[in-house]
Amino acid sequence: MTKKGVKISLEKGLQNQIRDFFKKGLEKGVFDAVILPVRVPGKDSYAWILMNNAKLIDQANPVPPVMPVQGAKALKALTRKGNGIINVATIMRSCEIRAAIELSKLNQVNLEKITLVSYDCPGAVPMKGYNRIPEEMEKSFQNALAGKDFANDKMKEVCGICVDFANSPADLHFGFAGMENDGILFSNSDKGTAILDTLKMKCSEDDSQWKNSVNIIKEQKSKNRIEVYKSIQPEVEGLDNLQTTFAKCIGCHNCQSVCPICYCRQCYFDSSASKQTADYLQDKAKNRGGIGFPRDKIMFQVGRMAHMSLSCVSCGQCMDACPVDIPVAKIFSYVAAKTQDTFEYHAGTTADGAVPLKVYKQDELNKIHELIKNAEPQGSQHE
């Protein structure tokens, strides 16, 4: 099904087009405030800034090369305790939008008064690389934005395998991947259509060309995805391999605290409930000859998978924040693909519906019944 969208000239640059859109929206009162990334005074990163001043938008970088704070976290900070009176619009990467959708399903974000805008995301540059060689990284990102080198290998590893870079249920979407001169702005929701109407933006452009070029990139990324999953599989299959992979873990839980989905105020694994007594630890050491610290490295990781992998959007923040360079994001992406497939769920890609653990069907997951049956001792009388 083809859609109609607004023609966006890329000559002035995508960033400027986006700025213009938000300025117009503020001036026409379509929204009262916007959340946009602005370069911090130290010039070495970007921060989410909520602003109601159209002049400030000129300072903003709607599409920053890095993702220091996951956008969903910014939305959570604003709306965790409910709606206000202001209508807010924001532009974010696909994974940030998807995380926000997941959080709204988990009642941690209220999207009622938020207009979500997304764009074809070329990926984000890893923070570590950006800290080391900012100019070079900035340049390769700008190239990607200009369409020359849309999917380049300077981005985070999980960005290289992201097939949802142009797929999110945002109200509005800027499409430009692989397009020559013109991009397209189209709406995904009634809210989006209403905004385009108010701003008197005419939907005349057909989106089939954009769709085609997105599909080409998507295909390449799907291939990469299979490769990366293949390469990560031996690293995490079996307890021994898991232990080797997470051997370096120092238990700082940075991965959890930067994760947009992990919204618990206090992670179970940081709580006193998960702490063991001195006597217990010493007994354990006696039985095994020795125990290592931090305790429960694998339990933490696998536990976190059990708690949140169904909503994992593979944004790669965990890997960015890991001080010891464990490929956390690749592992979580790999596991999440499997757990989400079980329920034919694709985190954050649809705005309605519930997270799989909140609902159930009476007749589902029949394979599990077979497994249970096979595992039961023979001659079991239980029917």
Place this chain on the structure above:
Amino acid sequence: MNKVIKIENGTKQGVLNFLEHLITTDKISGVLTLRKINEKGICDYGFISDAKELKFADPFAPVMPINAAQTLSSLTPTTKPIAAIIKPCELRGFVERVKRVQGSMKNVLLISYTCGGVLPLNTFQGDGSEKIIADYYNAISKGETPGSIRPTCKACEYFVPMMADITIPLLGNSESESECSLIMNSEFAIQISKEFQCEIITSELDSKIIDKVLAVRISEKEKLYNKTKVTKDGLDELVNIFGKCVGCHGCSRVCPICYCVMCDFESHNFDYNIEIFETELEQKGALRLPPDTVFFQIGRLAHMSFSCVGCGQCEDVCPANIPVATIFKKVGEATAGLFDYIPGKDLEEAIPVMIFKEEEFEEIGK
């Protein structure tokens, strides 16, 4: 002058022999030490209860995967003696935790050594670390400051352990390959090592080496402090430095002093109703989301800076490469200095905020 155990073996082997004796004769139920966990040389802290497992121990490895003060707290209180070989700053961190009733010194044989500093985690675990580590050992045996260690280690004046039951001279000890001496500082140490077959002499740390290293460290500290511009440029510079903070609070989680199960800054108190943002937006025209980046740092300074042991763990885990440790060390020195307090120096010395004098700081109430 103290009693010193002499062991005819390299320092590392000597210490391991001593520990083996303590474990096999059931003097201690185990020892907390750094150990190698795989052939890549990755280290973690292990609590070893079986003498056979001691072959993996690498007590002097120049790395701090976690600050052992946290680990040691979780292993105490203990009814049976345990031993721990930890770095001087970890020991000070532990003492600070004990003052906060997060652990107990009772029945813990604290072994520490004159410390040459640790490598940043990434250097230690990264490619080409073998050479860097070899260079490190070479440098410290000559009493030099290796170039690859953490910035805060280069600037650390407290490399001689305080409160240790046993001190091992390592820094500037050119004979550490051939002999091992354990300086006994407490009655507990002497009692527990009574049955150990060895030569006993009286001696103490070589003050010439200590003074030499101290002079270098102090000058490095001045350099490090001068490099941060916080004092001069005030709030603007703070925003420059902490502007890129991602708010992961990793710095507080790895901090040996920050023991709160839930930090105030992660609590409900810091979740704001949207009305608060709306009012602020009305006034300022723009605000940061999530908020409280600089606030968190100054708040943490107010809560714990006077106990900061300058271990540098916060800086090591920071995903945004912010020089957290330098700033905390600098501020910590100033706040602790108000009370002539040296964190972790003496268990009997109370934390400055827990006590007061009736006559002090008269000027501030005027």
Place this chain on the structure above:
Amino acid sequence: MEKEFIPRITSFVCKWCTYTGADLAGTSRLQYPTSIILLKVLCSSRIDPVFLIKSYLKGADGVLIGGCHPGDCHYETGNYHTRRRFKILTEIFSTLGLPKERLRLSWISASEGPKFAQVSNEFTDKIENLGPNNARENMFL
């Protein structure tokens, strides 16, 4: 025309002494500036330094703490602790190059209505000279 600068001073005052002192200042019809915004706490030691930092970072031009005179605390020793914490905070401010002049601690007893008025006036004058707190404008905090 430039707007006249009216300082905003957040004041945390203890219920037993300074708040009562402020009350006395009011009933005695003593003049003190409207810039002082009073927040009552049970004891000055209830004031976590975090409150003061927050006041400063959110744009208060001055932060005032009022408590009982040393030795007069209704909880015996609360204000001695306040004094230490306050000293620590000012030391942090001066090490970080932040304006510690914007922080002030005063001992004002229940009978010292005039002192309350005097401190308020003095501190307001001082803040007027310092000018507005630039943290109020900073959007990156």
